Amino acid sequence: MRYLxxxxxxxxxxxxxxxxxxxxxxxxxxxxxxxxxxxxxxxPMHASEMAVERHMRTRANANLAAGDxxxxxxxxxxxHHVPASVDAVIQRGExxxxxxxxxxxxxxxxxxxxxxxxxxVARLYGCAVANASLYDGSTACWEAVAMAGRVTRxxxxxxxxxxxxxxxxxxKTMAQFTGGTIADAxxxxxxxxxxxxxxxxxDDETSCxxxxxxxxxxxxxxxxxxxxxxxxxxxxxxxxxxxxxxxGAIKSPGELGADIVVGEGQAIxxxxxxxxxxxxxxxxxxxxxxxxxxGRLCGETVDAEGKRGFVLTLSTREQHxxxxxxxSNICTNSGLCALAFxxxxxxxxxxxxxxxxxxxxxLACYAADRLAQVPGVTLLNTAFFNEFTLxxxxxxxxxxxxxxxxTGMLAGVPLDRxxxxxxxxxxxxxVAVTETTTEADIEALAGALEGALx
Amino acid sequence: xSAPNKSGWKPEMQPASDGLHTGPATVTGNRAxxxxxxxxxxxxxxxxxxxxxxxxxxxxxxxxTSRFGGFARTEPIGLVGxxxxxxxxxxxxxxxxNYGIDLGLFPLxxxxxxxxxxxxxxxxxxxxxxxxxPLAPSQTVQGALQVIYELGDWLKTLTGMPGIxxxxxxxxxxxxxxxxxxxxxxxxxxxxxxxxLVPESAHGTNPATAAFAGYGVEDxxxxxxxxxxxxxxxxxxxxxxxxxxxxxxxxxxxxENEFREIADAVHAIGGYVxxxxxxxxxxxxxxxxxxxxxxAMHINLxxxxxxxxxxGGPGSGPVVFSEALQDFAxxxxxxxxxxxxxxxxxxxxxxHRGLSFGRMTAFHGQMGMFTRALTYMLSHxxxxxxxxxxxxxxxxxxxxxxxxDLLHAPFAESGPCMHEALFGDKDFGNDLSTLDxxxxxxxxxxxxxxxxxxxxxxxxxxxxxxxxxxxxxxDQFIAAFRSVAERALAGDETMKQAPYYAPRRRLDETQAxxxxxxxxxxxxx
Numbered sequence: 008m009r010y011l012x013x014x015x016x017x018x019x020x021x022x023x024x025x026x027x028x029x030x031x032x033x034x035x036x037x038x039x040x041x042x043x044x045x046x047x048x049x050x051p052m053h054a055s056e057m058a059v060e061r062h063m064r065t066r067a068n069a070n071l072a073a074g075d076x077x078x079x080x081x082x083x084x085x086x087h088h089v090p091a092s093v094d095a096v097i098q099r100g101e102x103x104x105x106x107x108x109x110x111x112x113x114x115x116x117x118x119x120x121x122x123x124x125x126x127x128v129a130r131l132y133g134c135a136v137a138n139a140s141l142y143d144g145s146t147a148c149w150e151a152v153a154m155a156g157r158v159t160r161x162x163x164x165x166x167x168x169x170x171x172x173x174x175x176x177x178x179k180t181m182a183q184f185t186g187g188t189i190a191d192a193x194x195x196x197x198x199x200x201x202x203x204x205x206x207x208x209x210d211d212e213t214s215c216x217x218x219x220x221x222x223x224x225x226x227x228x229x230x231x232x233x234x235x236x237x238x239x240x241x242x243x244x245x246x247x248x249x250x251x252x253x254x255g256a257i258k259s260p261g262e263l264g265a266d267i268v269v270g271e272g273q274a275i276x277x278x279x280x281x282x283x284x285x286x287x288x289x290x291x292x293x294x295x296x297x298x299x300x301x302g303r304l305c306g307e308t309v310d311a312e313g314k315r316g317f318v319l320t321l322s323t324r325e326q327h328x329x330x331x332x333x334x335s336n337i338c339t340n341s342g343l344c345a346l347a348f349x350x351x352x353x354x355x356x357x358x359x360x361x362x363x364x365x366x367x368x369x370l371a372c373y374a375a376d377r378l379a380q381v382p383g384v385t386l387l388n389t390a391f392f393n394e395f396t397l398x399x400x401x402x403x404x405x406x407x408x409x410x411x412x413x414t415g416m417l418a419g420v421p422l423d424r425x426x427x428x429x430x431x432x433x434x435x436x437x438v439a440v441t442e443t444t445t446e447a448d449i450e451a452l453a454g455a456l457e458g459a460l461x
Numbered sequence: 462x463s464a465p466n467k468s469g470w471k472p473e474m475q476p477a478s479d480g481l482h483t484g485p486a487t488v489t490g491n492r493a494x495x496x497x498x499x500x501x502x503x504x505x506x507x508x509x510x511x512x513x514x515x516x517x518x519x520x521x522x523x524x525x526t527s528r529f530g531g532f533a534r535t536e537p538i539g540l541v542g543x544x545x546x547x548x549x550x551x552x553x554x555x556x557x558x559n560y561g562i563d564l565g566l567f568p569l570x571x572x573x574x575x576x577x578x579x580x581x582x583x584x585x586x587x588x589x590x591x592x593x594x595p596l597a598p599s600q601t602v603q604g605a606l607q608v609i610y611e612l613g614d615w616l617k618t619l620t621g622m623p624g625i626x627x628x629x630x631x632x633x634x635x636x637x638x639x640x641x642x643x644x645x646x647x648x649x650x651x652x653x654x655x656x657x658l659v660p661e662s663a664h665g666t667n668p669a670t671a672a673f674a675g676y677g678v679e680d681x682x683x684x685x686x687x688x689x690x691x692x693x694x695x696x697x698x699x700x701x702x703x704x705x706x707x708x709x710x711x712x713x714x715x716x717e718n719e720f721r722e723i724a725d726a727v728h729a730i731g732g733y734v735x736x737x738x739x740x741x742x743x744x745x746x747x748x749x750x751x752x753x754x755x756x757a758m759h760i761n762l763x764x765x766x767x768x769x770x771x772x773g774g775p776g777s778g779p780v781v782f783s784e785a786l787q788d789f790a791x792x793x794x795x796x797x798x799x800x801x802x803x804x805x806x807x808x809x810x811x812x813h814r815g816l817s818f819g820r821m822t823a824f825h826g827q828m829g830m831f832t833r834a835l836t837y838m839l840s841h842x843x844x845x846x847x848x849x850x851x852x853x854x855x856x857x858x859x860x861x862x863x864x865x866d867l868l869h870a871p872f873a874e875s876g877p878c879m880h881e882a883l884f885g886d887k888d889f890g891n892d893l894s895t896l897d898x899x900x901x902x903x904x905x906x907x908x909x910x911x912x913x914x915x916x917x918x919x920x921x922x923x924x925x926x927x928x929x930x931x932x933x934x935x936d937q938f939i940a941a942f943r944s945v946a947e948r949a950l951a952g953d954e955t956m957k958q959a960p961y962y963a964p965r966r967r968l969d970e971t972q973a974x975x976x977x978x979x980x981x982x983x984x985x986x
Contacts, residue, residue, distance in 0.1 A: 008845050010578060012931035013852050021859045021932065025877075030851045033858055033877040034747065036716035041752040046843035049618055053842035056580050063836055067589025069604030071597070080594040083823055090512060092545050094586075097771070100563030101556035104577050106908075107773035109569075112963035113903055116559035117772035120552070123501045126980040130539035136979045142630035142775070145823035173823035180791070180819030184641055184674050227530045257532045271823075281605045282595030282824030283630065284775030297977060303773065308973035311958065311966035320973040326633070326669035327914075331678040336669035339631035339763075343771025350552060353501055356542015359510035361534075366514055372528060390530025412598040420596045427808055442514060 077448040081394045081439025082420040083171050083249040085274040093276050093350045111318045118317035121305040124349040131254050132268040133261025134290035139303040140345040141287030144271025145177045150301045151267045155215035155243045157299050163212045168192035169222035172425045198389045200228035206236040213242040220246050225394040234264030253392040255364030261292045276351030277344045286344040301335035367393040371440040374449045383460040394439040404436040407459045416455050465940035498554040502981045505541025511548050558964040560908045566938050570881040570911035570923025573764035581833035590832050595824040606803035610795045612835045621751030624787025626780045628826040633666040635759025635778025640674045642789040643704045643733045645818040654703035662915035667706045687713035687872040698730045708737035710879035712915040713872050724754025741765045743880035746846030756783040766834035777830035788816040793825050852928035853880045863939045867946050886920025890952020895920035898949045900959035905941040
C-alpha cells in the first residue's frame with residue numbers, strides 16, 4: 008500500500024513494545040456486536056494509482072467542461088480566467104498541507120496571507136474589517152442575518168425578492184430553528200429592482216434588510232436608498248454580492264451605506280468546481296461591530312523580539328473558547344480558497360481589477376444587444392454588470408437550455424431551475440458573459456436561440 | 462543512544478555559542494534561507510498588474526456604453542498589484558514560514574494531519590470536475606453526479622448507515638445538519654424537546670452547534686477512566702432530552718466501549734444519538750458506527766479521507782443517517798435512475814417524502830473534496846482502509862507506550878488508546894507549562910500536538926501521529942518529545958522563551974486582541 012510506510016517487521020516490533028500480541032488486542036474495547044471478521048464487504052480492494060486515475064477520468068469525461076463549449080452560466084458561480092501561477096502557489100505543500108494556524112510562530116505564511124486577504128476584501132467591499140473567510144456566500148449570508156439579530160436584538164429579517172433563491176432557502180432553513188422570522192418574496196420580473204416594495208416591508212421589528220447587488224436577475228439596486236430606509240427603522244442593511252468582479256466597475260456596498268457586506272468569492276481564483284469548495288466573504292463597515300462577527304480573524308502584533316507578526320485574534324467569540332455561547336459554531340474556514348482569491352487579486356491589482364471589470368461589462372453589453380436582436384428575445388434589464396435576464400416570449404427557457412445542451416451549447420441558467428414551476432418566470436433566461444466569452448460564442452448563442460425560438 | 466537524526470548531524474555538533482547568534486547581524490534582516498517578507502501592500506503598486514487581458518473584439522468595444530444605472534465606481538478600490546514573478550516570489554517566501562505535513566510529522570490530535578496523496582490533487586483538477594458549473598443541465602454533468610452518488614455509497618457502506626446528506630461544507634456544518642434533522646424528526650411528531658447532552662471532553666463545536674439549533678446544553682460527566690459515565694447519563698435521561706452528542710473514539714483517544722448501551726438508553730426515552738465522526742479515521746474499515754446504534758454522524762473528509770486542510774479549510778462534512786432520520790436530511794440529493802443515469806433532486810416535495818428540513822448551502826456541496834476523497838477510497842479499497850485504521854492506532858499506542866514512563870498519561874490504564882495519545886502536564890518544574898513544551902518542540906522541528914484540549918485533563922497534550930508516519934519518523938519524534946519532556950520536568954527555564962529558531966519568537970496575543978489591527982493601513986493614514 009503506497010501510502011502506508013510501516014513494514015510488517017515494524018508492526019511486529021511496535022506491538023512488542025506496546026505489549027500486545029496482535030492488532031486485534033488494540034481494538035479490544037470495540038463491543039462484540041460491532042466487530043467485523045474482515046474488510047467491509049461490498050467495496051473494492053485497493054488499486055494502483057494508474058487504475059484509480061483511469062476510473063476517475065472516465066467520470067470526468069462524462070461531463071461537459073465549460074471550457075469545451077460556448078458557455079453562459081452564472082447565477083452565483085462565474086467562470087473567469089485563473090492565471091496559472093495561482094494554482095502553482097496553492098499547491099505549495101507548506102500552504103496546501105498546513106492546518107489552521109494554531110501555532111503562529113510556524114504559521115506566519117498563512118497568517119500574513121490572511122491579513123492581506125482581509126485587507127483586500129475590506130477594500131473591495133468598502134468596509135473597515137473583513138474576516139478570514141467562511142464556507143461560501145450562502146452560509147455567509149445566513150451568518151450576517153444572525154449577526155444582525157445580535158446587534159439589533161431583533162429577529163425579523165426582510166429578504167429582497169431578488170436575493171439568490173438558494174441563499175434565501177439557507178436563511179429560511181436556519182431561521183426555522185433559531186426562532187427568527189424571515190420575510191421573503193418572489194422576484195418581480197421587471198426592468199428595475201423593486202426597492203419601493205422592499206422598503207414597505209421594513210418595520211420597527213426588522214433586524215436587517217438583505218439585498219443582492221447586482222441581484223439575481225443581474226439588475227443593480229440602489230443600495231443608498233435602502234440603507235437610508237433601513238437605518239430610519241433601526242435595521243441594518245446587509246448587501247450580498249455573488250460576483251466580486253463587478254465591484255471593480257460599480258460602487259462598493261460599503262460606500263453606499265451597507266452595514267454588513269457578504270458574498271461569494273469563487274469568481275476570483277477559485278474556479279467553478281461544480282459548486283464547491285467556494286469562498287464566503289464577510290465584512291463590516293463599522294469597526295465597532297467586529298466583536299459580533301462570526302469566523303476567524305487575523306490580526307497584527309509583535310513577537311518577543313519586537314518583530315511584526317500575525318495571530319488569530321478575538322477568539323473569545325469562537326466555539327473552541329466560548330462553546331455554547333459562541334457567535335457561531337463555525338470552526339473550519341475556506342483557507343486554501345482564500346489563498347487562491349488573494350493570489351489572483353494580487354496579480355490583478357487595482358489596474359487589472361478595473362480593466363477586467365470593464366472588459367466583462369463591454370462584452371456583456373455587446374452580448375445583450377446582439378441577443379436582443381434575436382426574434383422572440385427581449386432584454387429585461389436596463390442596468391447590469393456581466394449578467395442579464397432575457398425573456399423568451401413565453402417559451403420555456405428550461406426546454407431551450409436543455410435542447411441546446413444536446414448540441415454542446417451551455418446557454419445560461421433558466422429561471423425555472425432556480426424557481427421551479429413558477430409560471431411567470433419560466434421564460435426567463437439568465438445569461439452571464441465574462442472575459443472568457445468570445446465574440447464567436449455570442450454569435451453561436453444568438454444563432455442557436457434563433458433556431459430554438461423559430 | 463544513537464543520534465536521533467540520520468542526516469549526518471551528531472549531538473556533539475551543538476554550536477559553541479548560546480545557539481542563537483552565531484554570526485553577525487545582516488542588513489536585510491534575512492538569515493540565508495530564512496527570508497523576511499514585507500506585506501503585499503508595502504511592495505505592490507496600484508498601476509502594476511500581473512494579468513494581461515486579451516484584446517477585446519472590435520464589435521464589443523464599439524458597444525462600450527456603460528449601463529451601471531448610475532452606480533459606476535468613481536473611487537479607487539485601494540488594491541495593489543504585483544507582476545507574476547513578484548507574486549510567485551511573495552507567496553513562495555511566505556510559504557516558507559509555514560509548517561505543513563509535507564515538511565514533517567504534524568501530530569495535532571483530533572485534527573488528523575495525514576499525508577495528502579498527490580493523485581487526489583491531479584484528479585480534482587481534471588477539467589471535467591474543476592471546470593463544471595453547478596447549474597449546468599443534468600445531461601452534461603452525469604459524471605459529476607455519479608461521483609457524488611458513489612462517494613455517498615462508500616460512506617454509507619463504511620458506516621453501515623442507510624441515509625446521507627452530502628452538502629454540508631465542513632465538520633461543524635455537518636454537526637448542525639445532524640442536529641437539525643434530529644430536531645425536525647421530533648417536531649414532525651409533535652414532540653418538542655429542549656436539551657442536548659454533551660460530554661465535557663467534546664469538541665467546542667458540539668455545544669455551539671446544539672445551542673445554535675435552539676437547545677439547552679448540559680454536560681455529561683466522565684468516568685475516571687476517561688469515558689462517558691453510563692450510570693450518570695442514564696440518570697439524566699428523560700423526555701426533555703432530544704439527543705446526546707458523543708465523539709467516538711472520544712477526544713481522550715478511547716473507544717466508548719459502552720456505546721451500544723448508551724444508544725439503547727437514549728433510544729428508550731425517544732432521543733437520538735449523534736456521533737461526532739471527527740475521529741472516524743481510527744476505526745474506518747474496521748467498525749461500522751451503524752452497528753453501534755448511531756442515528757447521525759458527520760464525516761470530516763479532510764480528516765479521514767485525506768483532503769487537504771490548506772491552512773484552515775476548506776473542509777467537507779457529509780452526514781450519514783439511520784433509517785429513523787434519513788427522510789429529514791437536507792436537499793439536494795443525487796438519485797440513481799432506472800436507466801443508469803443520475804438526477805439531482807432539489808425540490809422538497811420530490812424527495813424524502815416531503816420531510817426534508819431544507820437547504821444548508823447554495824449548490825450541492827464540496828465537489829472538489831468529493832473527487833479527492835473518492836480517489837483516496839479507491840486507492841485504499843476496503844482492505845487498505847482497514848489497514849489505515851490499524852496503523853493509525855498502532856502508531857498512537859507506540860507513542861503512548863514510549864512516553865508514559867516519563868509523562869503523566871491519565872488514561873494509560875483505561876485500555877489501548879485508539880488514534881491519539883493523551884498526556885498531562887503533571888510534575889513540570891518551575892511553573893513550566895504545556896505551552897512551553899509545545900514551543901520547545903517547535904525548535905526540534907515539529908508542529909506541536911493539540912494543547913489544552915480536551916478540557917478534562919490539566920495541561921492536555923493530545924498526540925495523533927496518523928498512519929502515514931514510518932517507525933523511523935516516530936522514533937525520531939519520540940526522542941525529541943522525551944528530550945523536551947525531560948527538560949520540562951527538570952524545570953528548564955530556557956523553555957519559557959522558546960521557540961528560538963522559528964521565523965518568529967512568541968507572539969503577543971494580548972496586544973493583538975486589545976488593540977485589534979485587522980487590516981493594513983498605510984502609515985500616512
